[in-house]
Amino acid sequence: MAKSVLLISRQAPWAGIGAAEALDIALAAGAFDLPLSILFMDDGVLQLLDQQQPQALEQKDLSANLQALPMFGIEQLYVAQHCLTVRGLADNPLALTAERVDDQRIQQLIRQHDYVMTL
Amino acid sequence: MKFVINVLSSSNAPATRRALRFAQAVLAAGHEIVRVFFYQDGVLTASNNLVVAQDQQDIAKQWQAFITENKLDAVVCIAAALRRGVLDQAEAQRYQREAVNLADGYQLSGLGQLHDALQQADRCISFGGE
Amino acid sequence: MTTLHIINAAPTQTTQLSSCLRVLSAGDGIVFCGEAVQALRAGSLAAQQLQGIDHSCKVYALEEDVLARAIDAEALPVTLLDYPAFVALCVAYSRVSSWT
Numbered sequence: 001m002a003k004s005v006l007l008i009s010r011q012a013p014w015a016g017i018g019a020a021e022a023l024d025i026a027l028a029a030g031a032f033d034l035p036l037s038i039l040f041m042d043d044g045v046l047q048l049l050d051q052q053q054p055q056a057l058e059q060k061d062l063s064a065n066l067q068a069l070p071m072f073g074i075e076q077l078y079v080a081q082h083c084l085t086v087r088g089l090a091d092n093p094l095a096l097t098a099e100r101v102d103d104q105r106i107q108q109l110i111r112q113h114d115y116v117m118t119l
Numbered sequence: 120m121k122f123v124i125n126v127l128s129s130s131n132a133p134a135t136r137r138a139l140r141f142a143q144a145v146l147a148a149g150h151e152i153v154r155v156f157f158y159q160d161g162v163l164t165a166s167n168n169l170v171v172a173q174d175q176q177d178i179a180k181q182w183q184a185f186i187t188e189n190k191l192d193a194v195v196c197i198a199a200a201l202r203r204g205v206l207d208q209a210e211a212q213r214y215q216r217e218a219v220n221l222a223d224g225y226q227l228s229g230l231g232q233l234h235d236a237l238q239q240a241d242r243c244i245s246f247g248g249e
Numbered sequence: 250m251t252t253l254h255i256i257n258a259a260p261t262q263t264t265q266l267s268s269c270l271r272v273l274s275a276g277d278g279i280v281f282c283g284e285a286v287q288a289l290r291a292g293s294l295a296a297q298q299l300q301g302i303d304h305s306c307k308v309y310a311l312e313e314d315v316l317a318r319a320i321d322a323e324a325l326p327v328t329l330l331d332y333p334a335f336v337a338l339c340v341a342y343s344r345v346s347s348w349t
Contacts, residue, residue: 017202145336
């Protein structure tokens with residue numbers, strides 16, 4: 001059985017290329033049909049914010065790549081509810097369908113995967 | 120046990136020195152390194168254009184020596200390398216750039232090589248940040 | 250199926266430590282290296298946070314980083330590691346999670 005990866009994405013989408021490079025790891029796993037889940041945590045939860053205007057910063061829209069995840073077979077998407085809450089986004093709609101998870105569920109997710117990779 | 124070592128910071132970051140000392144200890148303990156993967160600013164470690172002051176440790180050079188001496192599989196993510204100006208002969212030609220600066224012992228390839236290594240390995244450890 | 254967490258940023262700079270502590274499972278370990286060892290300074294806010302972790306979780310620190318920063322690691326229940334011991338820990342735990 002293929003070994004699984006939990007990718008923890010912790011970078012804000014406007015803080016340089018980190019978030020996009022984390023996402024590329026996920027897309028590559030999808031391209032090779034390998035099991036990978038993404039957990040958005042810390043400032044990474046901001047990637048899921050609706051109504052962003054990255055073009056104001058002359059930046060490419062990361063949400064297009066995020067939307068591509070299911071097409072690449074990456075469907076296990078999670079977002080840390082606590083991290084949304086402390087950023088005042090507890091009830092905000094998300095630009096992507098991701099399961100809101102509490103700390104206990106995150107502990108489980110870590111234990112359920114062979115590798116954890118945080119970027 | 121089989122390790123993948125993921126280097127995410129430039130050779131100026133303490134994390135990249137730590138990664139090297141860790142990798143050396145992995146081999147010294149009789150374990151195997153399936154692949155060292157250089158991603159994000161880690162790709163800068165593979166540049167042969169770095170010039171380090173004489174009274175400072177040249178971690179990039181030490182990494183290269185460690186890789187060549189132990190014939191390690193050292194893959195540098197091609198997309199991350201291109202955007203940071205680390206090019207091999209083929210890419211310099213393709214993009215019509217003068218400098219070829221990928222050090223010997225490294226090869227440019229895709230992120231698939233990271234996943235391929237993970238499938239073969241037992242442990243993956245990343246060194247990034249400071 | 251325990252996890253070895255690796256922390257390398259100062260607790261006063263990032264949320265690395267607090268995020269790691271939130272998702273620590275029983276039996277997990279934490280290795281402090283680089284600036285993260287600042288968390289081991291007795292009396293610091295981070296050191297207080299560490300006192301509260303589950304007793305089944307072990308705390309380790311890279312000895313070179315502790316020595317370099319003149320930290321008195323005796324004040325906390327922390328095991329100091331050289332690189333061979335660090336490697337051995339990565340083998341002993343089921344997975345390694347670097348909070349880069």
